[in-house]
Amino acid sequence: MWYYILAFLITFSAHAYDVGKVIDTNIKTISLLKEFKDQKERVSILHSEISKVKKNSELSDKDFYIATDFLKSLDAIVQMENFSVENCFNTRVGLLADFGVRSVDMSEKNLPEGAKKGIVLLKLICRK
């Protein structure tokens, strides 16, 4: 029994600080939702949850920037009125511009990790 408790605590603690993994899991969940309304609602909830994590936790540099950049990309996603090709395209371009992507053509290579996750979420919810 003690082993189980120990294992649980280690897992919990690891997840509490690995913001990237928390975000990934949520992206997967949101991407499986079918309705636009549900997805948007979940994105809003995720925004508020990550904001709380950022505000209340002592994050490492890496996790801080993942959370901050991901939140900034969520700001743009929650403003979308629908996931039309037009809207998806414009939001993606806006995100790349906000993060100062200056590479040839519209490459996502230079995006910080948190913003990449935002783009992944955008692509997944836009592909339907």
Next chain:
Amino acid sequence: MKYFLFLLIFIFSRSIFASSEFVSVKSDEVVEVIQNGKKSYLRSGDLIQIKEVDGWKRAIRIITTISPGINTGDAFIGESTYNDHLTDGNLSQVSLKPKSHYITKAIEVEIYNGAKVQLSPGDEIRVLEVDGWKRKIEIINSKTGIKGSAVIGNNTYLGYLNSNVISKKTPVKKTFAKQEEYEYDSLDSLIQRLMNYDGEGDSVDDEELSSGVEVSSVTTSCPQVGKAYKIDRFINVQSKGDKTLGVPKGSTISVKSSGSSCSIEVLELPKESNLNIKIYSPSVKTFPSNLNSDFLTEVQRPSESVKLGPGVKFKLDKNSSVHAYGRRTGKRYKLEPKDTLKVVGKHRNGDYIVTRNGEKWEYRIPYEDLDELNDNAQLSVNLMDSATNILTDNSLEEAVNTVSAEYDCTDDVRENYEDVPLEATDIEWQTCRLKNSKNSRGKTLQANDYMDKELKLKNSDINKILEVPEKRRFAKCISSSLRHGTNRSSNPSCAKDSKGNIIPKRIRQATYSKKSGKKRFAGWRLLNKAPKACASKELSSHLADRFVDMTKCLGVDAKELFPIINHESHFQPKTISPTFALGVGQIVSVNYMDFYNKLNQAKSMIKSNSRVLNYAKPFSTKEGYRAYEDSPSRSKKVSRLTAFFLSDLKDKMTGNQKECKGLKNIYDNPLTLPSSAKKSASKVNEYLRARENERLCSPKNPDEGFYMAAVYYMYNKKYFTYMLEKENKENKLNMTAKQIKDFSIILARWSYNGGVAGVSGPFERLVQKLKKGTIESLDKNNNPIGNKKRKVSGFSNFSNDDFKSYMSYVIKHRYKGGNARRLEVARYVAGSNGVGGIDGDLKQVEKGEENSCGTTY
């Protein structure tokens, strides 16, 4: 008890495995079985369970079948026949756990609720048993996210199997470039691909490659060994001790040896640099890609060229001329090849003081112009006379010291004096090369008056521009700025169709190399390459006219914006970065698209008199804007940039203000992407690439670049002012009103390169650090000094330089590991070792007259 249970399970599983050999039928009407005394043939896809041998026959159980006349249940088959079929492949053993199959072409299957779903290439399924006419499958992984049981017609399944639409082979991962937009096997693989994706290398389709020019190893070889080059940008090098060093823009280097890396010797550092050249001694290494010919200008070795110190006598080459200014009158004169010139001293701003033909009158020549002629071997130095002069004038000391030349003399006004308004006489125009010419070493120097031809401005028009004091001032500043541009411009075709529209044309072409017979994208070749723009009277005045009008229209301080344009492009309208950022504002395709997306949104709202107009109207006030930013993202009706167009620029875009004609033209003729171009990144890139010449040709250029730059700067500054005030209040940062004003300008400048989100993140991190009451002490390169800390109370007593240092530090340390881009952003405002960056480039252009062109914060 648990041991007993374990034993029971073990025995049970053993018994199942013992009798669980299954085979599937692979050929139609070949395998004969006997059921209820009747012979029948099995069909392909039928599944049988093999049981024990009984004499000549083997007992079997038919699990699934589509053969007419055969039912599921017991049957038997001749033992030798069974073995023959196994050998011939008519029967195939089936493992208990069905192996995965992969879809190679899109197919339709039916899921448990009767709905039909599409499986896409790469989706993973397991093929299960036949149920009547149906073949059961299990979807393991699909792009639609659907998993679980599904069915497919068995005949269809067999057809798919034969034609390899359903394959047992694990699909070979396609390259990212060939993958359809948004199609990914899984989130993990998508993230992985995004991390590894080299978008720049693979962003060209086959068609473009086939029309490209084959250039093998375009940037993989070092420049010619032995020659000296001036570098037009900052490069990273590695010293012998494997220490990474930076060589500032404007340094002169020489290549010592070449290979996979280039060994270089740093011969001279720019005047503004405070680095010691010995740190590069005896040589350093760098990658060939850092020494791209676009950023190298071949020059004479400093040791071989004569330093233009006091006493040096020279003449200009036959195709050269240079403007000089009378020391007493300030009037402008053209010095020509027939004149014998002698350097008598240096002005405090670095310009050369010369005399002509032994006369007593003194003239000042801008140092950039004379140095350029010297670098290009366009000066004939009389060495004997120079040596004698230096010795007889006893000016050896003066040759190394800056002197203040005497000017108690009167200039004579020559006939070729150009009559410009009196107030404009101290502006330093450059003499342009109207045609290609050769220097004394036989090197061709290209004509550099490209925009002059296109503008066709009359002298009277130019003088009219120069009558406006502010335009005159910026004509001078821009003229000085143009002299420091890089040699990478394009002079594309600006031919127009019958309706007067520029005919779209590319300014770049794909280049490729071949490896193992396969074409590989190797980069872009700039077409119609032109040298840096000449700081002519026409071009400088025209740019000043457009720049000042733009700042008046938008209500932005020209001195606030000047340093950004100066750093980005040195006001060269046709300069192009390696990442194909174009023109005066160096706008990359992402920002170009973003600007027009948001402008078009705003325009459509203005045209339809949308209710959003009333929503956005208050955002032009401080309180209104604060309310917008404080509202939750999901309740915001428009993005920040669209809101800026609606609240701050609507009247300017739609009105008839004289200064705003450039903005109105952009508003009336925006870029509108066809919907087909929005389907994927490659399509939009292709669309934009095909029209890049339109952006470089007037009348769009330079207005579009100026307005885009200013709009990005202004709306970012607005956001940062809000953000700083909010953070100051919430986190008690003790910022004064002046600090908020200055810091918001610094952050807005920074965000011009790093993006508003890219810069606000590090700022938030800095605030977190300050809140702890201590922060790392930094050295002059903005790196922490061990564990040394300094006490802080928010931003109390933080100078602007402190702020820039700490911002540079947090940006630089944003990610672990090397990242050229992060260093570029970190150095963007303050530069490195006194050179480059917005601040360093401004100093260079102002030539000691601080605050004459721009303001450093």
